[in-house]
Amino acid sequence: xxxxxxxxxxxxxxxxxxxxxxxxxxxxxxxxxxxxxxxxxxxxxxxxxxxxxxxxxxxxxxxxxxxxxxxxxxxxxxxxxxxxxxxxxxxxxxxxxxxxxxxxxxxxxxxxxxxxxxxxxxxxxxxxxxxxxxxxxxxxxxxxxxxxxxxxxxxxxxxxxxxxxxxxxxxxxxxxxxxxxxxxxxxxxxxxxxxxxxxxxxxxxxxxxxxxxxxxxxxxxxxxxxxxxxxxxxxxxxxxxxxxxxxxxxxxxxxxxxxxxxxxxxxxxxxxxxxxxxxxxxxxxxxxxxxxxxxxxxxxxxxxxxxxxxxxxxxxxxxxxxxxxxxxxxxxxxxxxxxxxxxxxxxxxxxxxxxxxxxxxxxxxxxxxxxxxxxxxxxxxxxxxxxxxxxxxxxxxxxxxxxxxxxxxxxxxxxxxxxxxxxxxxxxxxxxxxxxxxxxxxxxxxxxxxxxxxxxxxxxxxxxxxxxxxxx
Numbered sequence: 001x002x003x004x005x006x007x008x009x010x011x012x013x014x015x016x017x018x019x020x021x022x023x024x025x026x027x028x029x030x031x032x033x034x035x036x037x038x039x040x041x042x043x044x045x046x047x048x049x050x051x052x053x054x055x056x057x058x059x060x061x062x063x064x065x066x067x068x069x070x071x072x073x074x075x076x077x078x079x080x081x082x083x084x085x086x087x088x089x090x091x092x093x094x095x096x097x098x099x100x101x102x103x104x105x106x107x108x109x110x111x112x113x114x115x116x117x118x119x120x121x122x123x124x125x126x127x128x129x130x131x132x133x134x135x136x137x138x139x140x141x142x143x144x145x146x147x148x149x150x151x152x153x154x155x156x157x158x159x160x161x162x163x164x165x166x167x168x169x170x171x172x173x174x175x176x177x178x179x180x181x182x183x184x185x186x187x188x189x190x191x192x193x194x195x196x197x198x199x200x201x202x203x204x205x206x207x208x209x210x211x212x213x214x215x216x217x218x219x220x221x222x223x224x225x226x227x228x229x230x231x232x233x234x235x236x237x238x239x240x241x242x243x244x245x246x247x248x249x250x251x252x253x254x255x256x257x258x259x260x261x262x263x264x265x266x267x268x269x270x271x272x273x274x275x276x277x278x279x280x281x282x283x284x285x286x287x288x289x290x291x292x293x294x295x296x297x298x299x300x301x302x303x304x305x306x307x308x309x310x311x312x313x314x315x316x317x318x319x320x321x322x323x324x325x326x327x328x329x330x331x332x333x334x335x336x337x338x339x340x341x342x343x344x345x346x347x348x349x350x351x352x353x354x355x356x357x358x359x360x361x362x363x364x365x366x367x368x369x370x371x372x373x374x375x376x377x378x379x380x381x382x383x384x385x386x387x388x389x390x391x392x393x394x395x396x397x398x399x400x401x402x403x404x405x406x407x408x409x410x411x412x413x414x415x416x417x418x419x420x421x422x423x424x425x426x427x428x429x430x431x432x433x434x435x436x437x438x439x440x441x442x443x444x445x446x447x448x449x450x451x452x453x454x455x456x457x458x459x460x461x462x463x464x465x466x467x468x469x470x471x472x
Contacts, residue, residue, distance in 0.1 A: 128454075130450060132446060134233075135237055138217060138236050138238070148177060151192070154186055159446060160192065199217070207243065225430075252427065260282065261279050265352060272358075274357055280368040284363070285363040287330040290334075296424040296461065297359035298340070312344060313344050315366060315370075316347065318346060324346070429457065433445045
């Protein structure tokens with residue numbers, strides 16, 4: 001089945017899903033409105049009954065206290081029953097709204113635009129299986145969650161894994177989380193291979209430690225790429241050590257002075273993230289470094305993000321070309337004179353997530369602060385929204401509707417959804433994961449590595465050495 005055929009099949013399905021969604025949504029809205037109306041009516045009845053109970057008690061005091069007490073007790077009991085019924089109606093309305101609407105997802109258009117559509121599945125089926133080397137010992141929670149993510153990724157994508165680590169420790173972790181049988185099955189199916197190594201480079205160790213400890217897990221994984229036993233490498237360990245290992249083992253691209261770490265940030269358009277680089281590899285930069293980052297980012301955006309003409313921005317404190325420090329001013333001149341990409345000018349902090357730019361370049365010090373700030377936004381935003389939701393029964397009904405929306409907002413801002421960042425500028429595909437990565441992050445990072453390999457990123461990056469600006 002070709003790409004055009006898959007898209008033709010997908011369009012009418014998408015339209016049918018949309019029509020079905022709106023019909024269901026209309027029905028559910030009607031049910032909830034009826035439930036809310038019933039709850040309001042029940043509440044009014046309860047109030048009237050309680051008010052009546054008070055009147056009866058007052059009247060009863062003038063007639064006979066013992067008889068009035070009994071009557072008042074019966075009336076109050078009835079009032080409590082009605083109030084309980086009203087509460088049940090509200091609770092049922094909330095439950096109905098949650099159970100019915102959550103599986104449908106509030107915005108079906110976004111769901112139809114996501115990567116789980118027919119055309120993407122056809123691409124995954126047609127694309128060849130590739131071997132990816134994984135530093136199984138790198139990360140705060142390794143090796144258990146790293147192995148779990150690898151096994152899940154093997155099922156989802158056409159990839160095979162060379163899992164590097166201390167084999168005995170890996171097997172013990174697999175047994176502890178109940179993955180021993182699955183691990184053995186994937187080994188027997190030749191989709192996963194365990195490669196023995198030494199200990200990882202610790203998070204607190206100097207990056208230069210990779211030169212002394214040749215059997216460190218990241219070095220063994222990087223050697224697999226150098227020897228063409230794997231086409232990409234992933235690690236959630238010490239990012240400085242991974243960068244050093246990549247430079248020493250597989251080398252830099254010709255004409256690139258410093259590799260950069262490129263991270264994907266979400267924008268208003270869910271289907272079009274922005275690539276920000278550098279986000280931590282080079283804290284002190286020269287204008288020529290940022291120029292090279294722009295060239296690297298332009299190729300990545302074209303190949304992996306599938307943007308025909310990426311718009312490049314320079315992170316700065318103002319849009320005007322006269323704004324910024326000495327680094328920004330000199331870099332602006334270089335980028336303005338570059339003819340191989342579309343330079344859109346300075347990008348202010350508020351414009352990074354606007355979708356106005358496809359690639360944003362900056363020094364690693366600024367980029368890392370920007371990255372860490374964004375990582376905190378999702379959780380903080382969700383906490384603020386929760387605290388602002390109304391209290392009481394009506395608030396619970398509203399929360400049921402908003403819960404799935406709030407979770408999706410957090411998901412879009414969650415670094416785990418992107419999984420990792422590409423180390424651009426080295427002679428191989430390297431994906432750096434967050435130190436706190438768990439299985440979901442690993443799956444996302446391996447998908448990124450698979451995408452980079454299948455879109456021929458390295459072939460196009462190697463063409464950079466032919467540019468006059470890199471040879472001057």
